[in-house]
Amino acid sequence: MTLPRIAVDAMGGDEGVRVMVEGAALARRQHADFQFLLVGDQPRIEAALENHPGMRGASEILHCDDVVGGDELPSRAMRRAKTTSMGLAVNAVKTGAAGAAVSAGNTGALMAMSKIALRTLPGIDRPALAAIMPTLQAHDVVMLDLGANTEADARNLVQFAVMGAAYSRIVNGFERPVVRLLNIGTEEIKGTEELRDAAAMLTAASARTDGGLALEFDGFVESDKINRGETHVVVTDGFSGNIALKAIEGSARFVTDLLRQAFTSSLRSKVGFLVSRPATELLKHHLDPNNHNGAVFLGLNGVVVKSHGSANAKGVANAVAVAARLLENKLTERIAHDLGALGQDALGRNGKARGDNGSEAAA
Amino acid sequence: MTLPRIAVDAMGGDEGVRVMVEGAALARRQHADFQFLLVGDQPRIEAALENHPGMRGASEILHCDDVVGGDELPSRAMRRAKTTSMGLAVNAVKTGAAGAAVSAGNTGALMAMSKIALRTLPGIDRPALAAIMPTLQAHDVVMLDLGANTEADARNLVQFAVMGAAYSRIVNGFERPVVRLLNIGTEEIKGTEELRDAAAMLTAASARTDGGLALEFDGFVESDKINRGETHVVVTDGFSGNIALKAIEGSARFVTDLLRQAFTSSLRSKVGFLVSRPATELLKHHLDPNNHNGAVFLGLNGVVVKSHGSANAKGVANAVAVAARLLENKLTERIAHDLGALGQDALGRNGKARGDNGSEAAA
Numbered sequence: 001m002t003l004p005r006i007a008v009d010a011m012g013g014d015e016g017v018r019v020m021v022e023g024a025a026l027a028r029r030q031h032a033d034f035q036f037l038l039v040g041d042q043p044r045i046e047a048a049l050e051n052h053p054g055m056r057g058a059s060e061i062l063h064c065d066d067v068v069g070g071d072e073l074p075s076r077a078m079r080r081a082k083t084t085s086m087g088l089a090v091n092a093v094k095t096g097a098a099g100a101a102v103s104a105g106n107t108g109a110l111m112a113m114s115k116i117a118l119r120t121l122p123g124i125d126r127p128a129l130a131a132i133m134p135t136l137q138a139h140d141v142v143m144l145d146l147g148a149n150t151e152a153d154a155r156n157l158v159q160f161a162v163m164g165a166a167y168s169r170i171v172n173g174f175e176r177p178v179v180r181l182l183n184i185g186t187e188e189i190k191g192t193e194e195l196r197d198a199a200a201m202l203t204a205a206s207a208r209t210d211g212g213l214a215l216e217f218d219g220f221v222e223s224d225k226i227n228r229g230e231t232h233v234v235v236t237d238g239f240s241g242n243i244a245l246k247a248i249e250g251s252a253r254f255v256t257d258l259l260r261q262a263f264t265s266s267l268r269s270k271v272g273f274l275v276s277r278p279a280t281e282l283l284k285h286h287l288d289p290n291n292h293n294g295a296v297f298l299g300l301n302g303v304v305v306k307s308h309g310s311a312n313a314k315g316v317a318n319a320v321a322v323a324a325r326l327l328e329n330k331l332t333e334r335i336a337h338d339l340g341a342l343g344q345d346a347l348g349r350n351g352k353a354r355g356d357n358g359s360e361a362a363a
Numbered sequence: 364m365t366l367p368r369i370a371v372d373a374m375g376g377d378e379g380v381r382v383m384v385e386g387a388a389l390a391r392r393q394h395a396d397f398q399f400l401l402v403g404d405q406p407r408i409e410a411a412l413e414n415h416p417g418m419r420g421a422s423e424i425l426h427c428d429d430v431v432g433g434d435e436l437p438s439r440a441m442r443r444a445k446t447t448s449m450g451l452a453v454n455a456v457k458t459g460a461a462g463a464a465v466s467a468g469n470t471g472a473l474m475a476m477s478k479i480a481l482r483t484l485p486g487i488d489r490p491a492l493a494a495i496m497p498t499l500q501a502h503d504v505v506m507l508d509l510g511a512n513t514e515a516d517a518r519n520l521v522q523f524a525v526m527g528a529a530y531s532r533i534v535n536g537f538e539r540p541v542v543r544l545l546n547i548g549t550e551e552i553k554g555t556e557e558l559r560d561a562a563a564m565l566t567a568a569s570a571r572t573d574g575g576l577a578l579e580f581d582g583f584v585e586s587d588k589i590n591r592g593e594t595h596v597v598v599t600d601g602f603s604g605n606i607a608l609k610a611i612e613g614s615a616r617f618v619t620d621l622l623r624q625a626f627t628s629s630l631r632s633k634v635g636f637l638v639s640r641p642a643t644e645l646l647k648h649h650l651d652p653n654n655h656n657g658a659v660f661l662g663l664n665g666v667v668v669k670s671h672g673s674a675n676a677k678g679v680a681n682a683v684a685v686a687a688r689l690l691e692n693k694l695t696e697r698i699a700h701d702l703g704a705l706g707q708d709a710l711g712r713n714g715k716a717r718g719d720n721g722s723e724a725a726a
Binding site for chain 1: 498614617
């Protein structure tokens with residue numbers, strides 16, 4: 001079977017066409033069967049392709065003039081779904097012209113367009129934004145939701161757990177990923193009612209002996225343990241997830257900035273730094289977001305991957321590879337299957353989420 | 364005027380009596396006028412005092428047999444407020460036997476006992492837990508609430524802003540600290556209704572020309588910017604604050620763990636590490652929580668400082684020094700004054716917090 005091609009929003013991201021095309025070409029160097037639908041300004045895409053002759057035969061160009069702005073309100077961008085590179089890339093997944101879409105553009109607009117065009121899977125009330133982060137172990141940790149919704153009820157959180165586990169199985173190969181709910185303590189009484197209800201629902205579903213639920217629910221996790229690697233999937237609402245993700249990023253940058261200050265503070269430490277460069281390069285590799293690029297919208301009828309706005313070609317290549325891997329491993333079908341295995345009973349409580357900042361919420 | 368003495372819960376914390384007494388002694392070496400009420404097991408306190416002869420004349424011992432357990436439910440601990448070292452230390456502030464209390468014990472229990480014994484200041488609906496964290500600048504950043512309440516309405520957030528600003532003025536000396544609300548984006552439309560309402564109230568109060576509000580409200584801040592130092596006070600609900608604080612701690616530990624792995628991975632990098640040791644010591648100093656120890660319960664009729672459970676003597680000394688500084692600078696009176704200056708108008712919207720996990724919430 002040939003892998004369905006991947007639609008790339010060539011206009012999104014801080015670096016634009018050149019980096020998006022270079023990233024796609026880089027991905028194709030590792031996976032020669034990748035095919036692309038490059039969406040955006042044809043002359044600029046063609047110019048970028050000149051540096052990557054191998055890409056010519058593997059790519060079709062879908063021309064459009066319009067681009068979603070980085071600061072544009074999602075509600076505004078959505079009205080131009082039929083004319084923008086982002087909207088057309090997502091639409092290609094809907095029509096089957098592509099199997100997955102990758103964009104480095106405005107997250108909120110991409111989420112909104114994807115929701116409208118692809119709709120949520122049966123049994124999913126809300127999609128979620130998931131990303132992988134490095135840990136002290138060999139595998140990465142999956143965290144969701146990172147900002148698709150500002151709030152989540154117990155039912156949403158259970159669905160996020162199922163979606164995150166399916167994602168973790170594909171990217172990390174765990175049979176039954178260890179799933180925990182992000183909370184401000186690990187005791188059962190901690191946190192909000194939504195968290196305690198979701199924990200009860202997941203515990204009950206985990207205890208079933210028919211093995212229907214392909215995850216191991218193990219209670220709560222605090223945010224200082226996210227990067228330890230003992231948890232494979234961290235489930236939370238979009239507000240807390242966004243706060244945790246950015247706090248982790250900011251703190252890592254803070255420490256490396258301090259380190260840089262420290263290393264350049266004296267001649268002795270400058271010498272030390274040069275001698276230990278291989279060590280600090282290893283650190284840099286672990287912390288470089290381009291090595292963990294590609295946030296995924298889970299819960300939709302189709303695969304949409306958000307590449308970081310400031311990702312370089314390597315980062316874009318990673319996002320493309322993630323999209324291809326999720327396609328190949330039938331992410332969407334797996335989530336649908338797992339939801340069925342979970343049973344409607346476990347989700348029977350007709351919880352209502354308290355707020356949906358939806359399309360404007362993603363950061 | 365003599366500084367009122369400080370009640371120290373000598374039994375709290377992972378290390379117990381020895382470290383608490385050593386910490387108090389260390390604080391007194393820098394501030395010879397400090398006086399203590401040491402609460403706990405008299406024989407053990409006396410044994411610890413033998414190493415610190417100077418402390419004898421500056422300390423009174425209040426004996427008790429009972430101790431609050433580290434994992435004990437706050438609701439359970441509260442019933443023993445009259446017999447435990449923690450309860451008696453807080454009660455000493457209530458009766459005036461001490462001016463402030465310091466404990467390294469169970470945070471939730473300390474919060475619950477303090478709330479009941481000291482009650483909130485007039486105009487404060489809920490107290491908050493505040494801590495200071497290092498930044499890239501010379502000053503620290505104050506963040507609150509860190510877990511006293513799991514949720515906060517707009518009115519609570521405005522009160523937290525006033526309390527945090529008073530704290531920042533005392534510990535960092537800013538005339539008008541820059542205050543921002545923690546959110547998942549900086550645009551006005553981002554986040555929850557509570558955040559947008561609080562922003563509107565603080566903007567209106569900041570714009571008043573009578574200069575009543577001794578803070579500069581500057582909108583939203585994302586969690587990756589907390590440690591940049593551009594914001595002096597970060598205001599949030601207790602759930603998000605706890606998530607952000609622990610994510611920052613965990614990420615800093617993750618990076619330093621990676622660094623340790625990297626530095627010990629080869630002989631070359633080991634040599635480099637030794638040569639650059641002064642630089643990494645500087646880093647360690649910045650990140651050592653003992654240099655930033657002492658979370659404060661703000662909004663009560665009295666000063667209560669929570670020392671980290673695993674703090675060493677230096678950390679305890681810092682917590683004691685923070686307590687003394689807040690006493691000396693009349694934190695409580697300042698908050699009361701600022702609330703008056705804010706005016707009841709700004710808080711007139713009778714918002715109701717959506718949940719109070721109160722005494723069980725603090726982590």
